Amino acid sequence: MVRDNPLGESECTVSEALSFAEVELAGAGIAKPRREAASLLTYALGRDRAFLVAHPEFLIPAASIEWFEDAVARRAEREPFHYVVGWKEFYGLRIEVSRAVLIPRPETELLAEHAISLIEHQQQPVFCEVGIGSGCISAAILSNVPLAFGIGLEISTEAIAVARRNFERLGIASRIEVRQSDVFASVGSGERFDLIVSNPPYVPALELLQLQREVRQYEPHIALTDGGDGYSVIRRLIAGSPSLLSPGGYLSLEVGFGQSETVVQMFDPAAWDDVSLNTDLQGIDRVITARSRAK
Ligand code: GLN
Secondary structure (H helix, E strand, O other): OOOOOHHHOOOEEHHHHHHHHHHHHHHOOOOOHHHHHHHHHHHHHOOOHHHHHHOOOOEEOHHHHHHHHHHHHHHHOOOOHHHHHOEEEEOOEEEEOOOOOOOOOOOHHHHHHHHHHHHOOOOOOEEEEEOOOOOHHHHHHHHHOOOOEEEEEEOOHHHHHHHHHHHHHOOOHHHEEEEEOOOOOOOOOOOOEEEEEEOOOOEOHHHHHHOOHHHHHHOOHHHHEOOOOOOHHHHHHHHHOHHHEEEEEEEEEEOOOOOHHHHHHOOOOOOEEEEEEEEOOOOOEEEEEEEEOOO
């Protein structure tokens, strides 16, 4: 049987679907079209790659073809893979994502890991995350520090909805209070935290144009850039944290490539000690942590 477009039919095989998608994705300039086609098909079928390799003649059910065709079209428009499939793994957790939130980056696992190490041996630690987005960092902390409690601050109501769904699904919603807030605006002056953690928008406005199209065109700009030099939210975090930290409490931040020296200088030695850096797998200073001086 000759079919012009196998996906126009109610049935098509794994090998036909892969060839169709590979051509579409290659035409859109996607770097590894066969690989991405296969990845999308594993999501469409709920099967792994080994199944695709072993069963090229398998007839794909109509509903899966429909999902796959739509997914390939979205990816061909350079929508990021993880928005198309709707979730991303972070720190071993399944995190729902949508265009309201940044897709969790592997390097941010370093921030989560470090945050966990700072409070895991404390008695009932209370932390505050500024700019929770999908909630991935708080979710990693709460899942790994069973006695921790969090306050999650986020300015975007759309992002808050995504984060709440993640906390509910992961069974940690009762251990975090989410507040709509521009940085610390909704934190009371009497509140104290053992840790403040944030992956702030640190990309300078002018560098936004140089990011790859997937990021620039689809990810929320409010989560990427401060609209200025990249340091304005970081400055607010460093200025606002000392009065909200318990004596000896920590502020731990993710920063961008080349920003660590400037950020280290922002910590006033009168308020902070033990400023330290953690390097990501590419050798970039990625996490800056400082300890509040006992007052
Ligand atoms: N690491 C992200 C990127 O380069 C930026 C995340 C952020 O600004 N916090 O796309």
